[in-house]
Amino acid sequence: MNARIRNAMSVDVEDWFQVQAFAGIVQRSSWDSLESRVVANTERVLEQFGAAGVHATFFTLGWVAERHPALVRRIVEAGHELASHGYGHEQVNVIGEAAFRADIRRAKQVLEDAGGVPVLGYRAPTFSIGARITPWAHSALAEEGYRYSSSVFPIRHDLYGAPDAPRGPHRPRPDGVVELPMTTLRAMGRNFPCSGGGWFRLIPYPVFRTALRRVNNHEKQPGIFYFHPWEVDPGQPRMNHAGRLSRFRHYTGLDSMSGRLDQLLRDFAWGRMDEVFAAAIGGAQPAERIAA
Template identity: 40%
Template sequence: MALHNALTVDVEDWYQTSDFKIDPSEWHTYEDRVVNNTMNLLELFDRYQVKGTFFTLGCVAEKHPGLIREIVKEGHEIASHGGWHRLVTGMTRDQFREDVRSSKRLLEDISGQQVVFFRAPSWSIAPECYDVLRILEEEGYLCDSSLQPFQTPLSGVTGAPHTPFYPVLGGKKLELLEFPSCVLKTSGITVPFSGGLYLRTLPYAMIRWALNKVNTTRPGMIYVHPWEIDTTQPRIKSSLFARLTHYHNLGSTMPKLEKLLQEFSFKPLSEIIEEKSYAGVALTTA
């Protein structure tokens, strides 16, 4: 029987990403598009009768509480993406604790759900801040999805575990499951394919092949941002790298996502992690 895969959405607006590094004090000057884009994703998911996990910024939830209630009404799961899309590597431990605590409380108050899943903005939990995983456990989170098992100019950890595991820090196994971004390990090569620029850039045939290979041994996970389906979003002046990572091939996101929903089985992250047991893996801090 085919394995199920986790369907996840990082709910943030186009100007809130790490691509442009726009200070939150300036966000009010940019056009909000997150509600319409997220509603379009909800419509797609409803068409295929699939449910997912929505990692949502606290600032988006505070500004658009009706959107959060609509996500819940459609049967999806609310999770935290932090408060203001700040990289974990740029926060003190006290700042991180307050961020995950306040975003959890806010999302729970609006959604009426218990919020126990967290994803760091831009996959920004790295060896020098692995100890924040203890903070997540202490603040009542049950699962983190913040490790990217390959290096990029922004984040990621070369050689990090690529399958779900319970982190062991200082000899103590946490009661917090880590569900890394989904990659294919083949012939000693790590192949990212499951979301973001990789999903938009790679041919669909390769994405399908990679997810099928992953599903021979374990559940996979897809992630998408609402702004990635928005081909008419504003274009702003930025570096060539930022323009590439943010704007490249936006028109491919929705067709590829729809094909994935047609060919694979998806569930919220909570239902995926209930289907298997996972081992502990020691993490070495920097």
Template identity: 55%
Template structure:
């Protein structure tokens, strides 16, 4: 079964864990490592022979348009991650629409290709802002991968479906939630990111196999370029929980990703979205 592999392209200082520690107006003066880290991800994918989707911040694409071209020239998809990682529930409808249009214009100008997919920063479409799907549909997006159907201290919409669904009646827009697994009556986050990096590899392998074999559905996995960068700067003054989550196991992430690409088959999210849209119709 083909699963979807995705990369949320943002730099080490743009993550939700540090949003109250590092000011956006200071980003430009910090050490930018996103280009080199993303190139390392591209090399890893080339070695493994897999194609993926890169959900990219407009802020990053604005500064590194050549990187965007390298991504699409290698056969990967570039999709939107918003402009500067503001969570969707901090917007009203008009602000969200403006953010979508700004980031999409930057991405399409850099890549020369249409942007049809979107992932909300920190999976920030949830029960507070279901109207966001309506805006995405009106803006012509084919798919969103913005919902985490779990309980989590930073995000989550536990009542939402675990697999592909149509959030807007009469619209072809399909929502592709990140992967979860079931154990002892509970829904467990298993879609990648910190869970993949911090937990033993065997957990992710078990979860993907459960989804593929028991549920008969593809998995949707994500990670960030900064997660393979053990030499990135350390943020002073951030909460202990944030520092533990962010910096643990950075040195083993690349090796775990290589195992992941060997153990399962992968494709871009847009390819999976087309397949799942037919199923959800």
């Protein structure tokens, strides 16, 4: 275990049918009629964290919190940070500024009512925030009472990504919240993902471990890891009429995810986002780059 650097562990709490990969075939109006597995899966994650002595940040959908407030209380009672994943898992760059403000306001209220704690962090669905596509987002978050965002992924991807964004904590706008971008490894003139999600399930575990250790040991920076509760659920329903690429991204590696996660929890030191990046969140001044 790397004793010098503590990384941030995070969970994007959403159900299996709410992912962007299925957005074209699962109507929002049908969500309440589908089999919900988010409570059982999140409880499984909480048990893993408890066994490992790890506290994390749970970026939770307001839609989920509204239907499962006891789950939100369980997260808070276990010592984890409660944060927002928005209300309805809609891409920020698609819905626009007015709808975004309404979404983050509603999510914050629902989460705080359920959890009884302030909600200061936000992560955009599908990393759909960026200086070019949503120049107003960080200011809107500040105005709605948030303190930080972890919504920018400095990579090139067909669904998301801002490859030219700073790789470390920074404030995109003087009047906006601090951005804590997803972790990347800089090599061969480009950024490679080193933050979890589908990438973590697709590549050999030793490769991921080496990459994150390089971020910690060579760059002397903490990393951010994220995953979803549905990723530890190989028995979830199969959307066989989804596209081949969507099925590959969603279902590959589910059988081994829990074991990989246990190994990851042993190999590195972990903490909540608000603890690992306390200096950046709490004492930051407007600047291009902020110390973690």
